Amino acid sequence: MCYYNGQLVTRAEYIRLKQIEKLLSSYDFLKTPLQIGFDYGKNAILKRIEGAEDFDIVPMEWGFIPQYLKTREEVDKMRHGYKDASGRFHPPITTLNAKREELLLPGKIFRDAALKRRCLTLSSGFYEWRHVYPRNKKTGELLKTAIKYPHRIHLPGREYFFMASIWQPWTDRQTGEYVESFAIVTAAANKLMEQVHNSKKRMPCILPEDLAYEWLFGDLSEQRIREIATYQYPYKEMKAYPVRKDFQTYLDPTEPYIYEDLPELALS
Amino acid sequence: MLPEKFTISYLGMELEVQTLNLNEKVLFRIIFGKKIPPLVITRALHREGHKFWTSVPEGRQDLAEKIGPLIESYYRENYK
Numbered sequence: 001m002c003y004y005n006g007q008l009v010t011r012a013e014y015i016r017l018k019q020i021e022k023l024l025s026s027y028d029f030l031k032t033p034l035q036i037g038f039d040y041g042k043n044a045i046l047k048r049i050e051g052a053e054d055f056d057i058v059p060m061e062w063g064f065i066p067q068y069l070k071t072r073e074e075v076d077k078m079r080h081g082y083k084d085a086s087g088r089f090h091p092p093i094t095t096l097n098a099k100r101e102e103l104l105l106p107g108k109i110f111r112d113a114a115l116k117r118r119c120l121t122l123s124s125g126f127y128e129w130r131h132v133y134p135r136n137k138k139t140g141e142l143l144k145t146a147i148k149y150p151h152r153i154h155l156p157g158r159e160y161f162f163m164a165s166i167w168q169p170w171t172d173r174q175t176g177e178y179v180e181s182f183a184i185v186t187a188a189a190n191k192l193m194e195q196v197h198n199s200k201k202r203m204p205c206i207l208p209e210d211l212a213y214e215w216l217f218g219d220l221s222e223q224r225i226r227e228i229a230t231y232q233y234p235y236k237e238m239k240a241y242p243v244r245k246d247f248q249t250y251l252d253p254t255e256p257y258i259y260e261d262l263p264e265l266a267l268s
Numbered sequence: 269m270l271p272e273k274f275t276i277s278y279l280g281m282e283l284e285v286q287t288l289n290l291n292e293k294v295l296f297r298i299i300f301g302k303k304i305p306p307l308v309i310t311r312a313l314h315r316e317g318h319k320f321w322t323s324v325p326e327g328r329q330d331l332a333e334k335i336g337p338l339i340e341s342y343y344r345e346n347y348k
Contacts, residue, residue, distance in 0.1 A: 005329040
């Protein structure tokens with residue numbers, strides 16, 4: 001039985017609150033506002049303590065910063081796109097995710113990190129948008145524009161789980177700012193995620209505890225890195241449910257929401 | 269997105285509230301000025317299934333229970 005501030009809580013909730021305490025006391029990054037999702041904010045990452053089978057929980061910037069970028073201005077240009085002197089637009093390059101298929105490719109930005117700097121992203125759930133194409137009420141034909149329904153995906157019974165990730169140290173050559181950034185490894189979607197993230201059919205590489213341990217601490221061959229990065233978490237142990245379209249501004253973003261026009265996922 | 273900062277009224281004072289997010293758990297940091305240290309609160313899950321406001325770290329539960337509902341009111345008024 002656990003108490004927090006005199007209130008009876010589950011062990012999992014107690015651990016969560018204690019983790020928040022640790023992060024609050026250790027890191028200034030939580031003293032500034034953070035946001036959910038695709039805004040290159042900071043996340044809690046399990047990073048190996050060099051030379052030990054132990055880890056720290058550290059804040060890292062989501063969005064892998066390649067070594068060839070010299071300044072924060074160049075990083076921002078890569079992430080958001082920019083127009084060059086001739087007016088030509090260079091579209092953004094997203095490095096939030098590292099595709100499993102590209103992890104170890106020679107000459108690619110992720111290779112060195114995949115070999116030497118593997119880490120784990122701590123997650124209690126993540127969000128993807130399911131695209132549903134409605135039918136024209138008169139002709140019955142599918143419309144070209146999809147309606148997007150956000151879903152929360154989690155592992156029932158597991159307060160936290162691990163996503164295989166890689167990290168990168170980077171220093172701004174102009175200001176000296178030191179940043180540790182990371183990318184989440186993604187692979188082909190399993191049966192559940194094929195239907196939820198049906199526009200891209202990808203999913204984060206979620207690892208069970210034994211593989212998470214190996215990913216973080218193992219002296220791994222390239223073959224083994226590929227094998228672990230290919231692991232597909234069993235879809236029957238995952239659950240997805242719709243949430244409000246404005247979940248990002250909602251006090252409890254995890255709260256389920258019913259859309260009457262949304263077809264059920266077909267998992268049987 | 270969640271507002272990064274907003275204000276609430278408490279005992280005649282305008283208090284700045286910062287929104288923090290950690291692994292989808294929303295925390296609020298309330299700034300009281302120079303003399304009183306900031307308070308961080310979150311909604312936690314009671315073993316019996318209901319949620320309650322708590323301070324993080326422990327020790328300022330009374331204040332968490334007073335400030336938490338004011339934040340809920342702010343959300344109700346601005347986001348529903």
